[in-house]
Amino acid sequence: DAVRARVARYGDRLAVAAVNGPASVVVSGEPAAVDEFAAELAADRVRLRRVPIDYASHSPQVERIRAELAEAVAGVTPGPAAVPVYSTTDLCWLDGPEMDADYxxxxxRQPVELADAIRAVAADGHDTYVECSPHPVLTPGIEQTLQEHDRPAVVVGSLQRDRGDRARFLLAVAQLHVRGVPVDWQPALAGGRRVDLPTYAFVRRRYWPRPLTGAAD
Incomplete structure (x- = not known):
């Protein structure tokens, strides 16, 4: 709400493109307006980061390519979703066929309402979130949104910038495993088998003082 109030004076030149969490918002629009807004925020010591991208998605500028976009996806016929989808556009569960060219x-064109989507699926009882991306940028916003309502949850990324290999992916899976999320390790450890832990000498010695009993006045 604070960001929307600040960009209101720019009219259609700027728009809130995404609300990723209580303290994570994306703004997009005309380059000159973005530069002006960034300078304004910097002067007010507001933390910001420029996203290196050359188009203003989720802003009024998208309206200029509506016909071109409709033509590009006209031959796409949506089918039933194999994985349940909660839309950050419509804020509801989708079966798949609704995701046509208009969708x-x-x-x-519309802002990404990730924070509201997380609140909704958390209210449905979902408590494990994995960001599947080349680098985790949404994880902090998800964590902030869940903390807002004090909802215990597991939130992890998958890959990281400059660390997009198999080892990093398996580390993310291990982070889920040690936090109680069931993991099928067979695909990653094909041909492996369970073994007993190695035995070792275990000497136990108590160092706590032993309580004494006796009479006292």
Missing amino acids: WYRNL
């Missing part, structure tokens, strides 16, 4: 236009 993808609205998905590109």
Whole structure:
């Protein structure tokens, strides 16, 4: 709400593109307006980061390519979703067929309401979140949103910038495993077998003082 109030004076030149969490918001729009807004925030000591991208998604600028986008996806026929999808555009569960050309236009034009989507699925009882991306940028916003309502949850990334290999992915899976999320390790450890832990001498000695009993006045 604070960011929307600040960009209101820019009219259609700027828009809130995504609300990723209580303290994580993305703004997009005309380059000159973005530069002006960034300078304004920097002067007010507001933390910001420029996203290196050359198009203003989730802003009024998308309206200029509506016809072009409709033509590009006209031959796409959506089918039933194999994985349940909660839309950050419509803020509801989708079965799949609803995701036609009009949906993808609205998905590109409207703001990404990730925070509200996380609140909704958390209210449904979901407590494990994995960000599947080349680098975790949404994880902090997800954690902030869940902390807002004091909801215990597991939130992990998958890969990281400059660490997009198999080892990093398995580390993410291990982070889920040690936090109680069931993991099927067979695909990663094909041909492996369980073995007993190695035995070792275990000497136990108590160092706590032993309590004494006796009479006292």
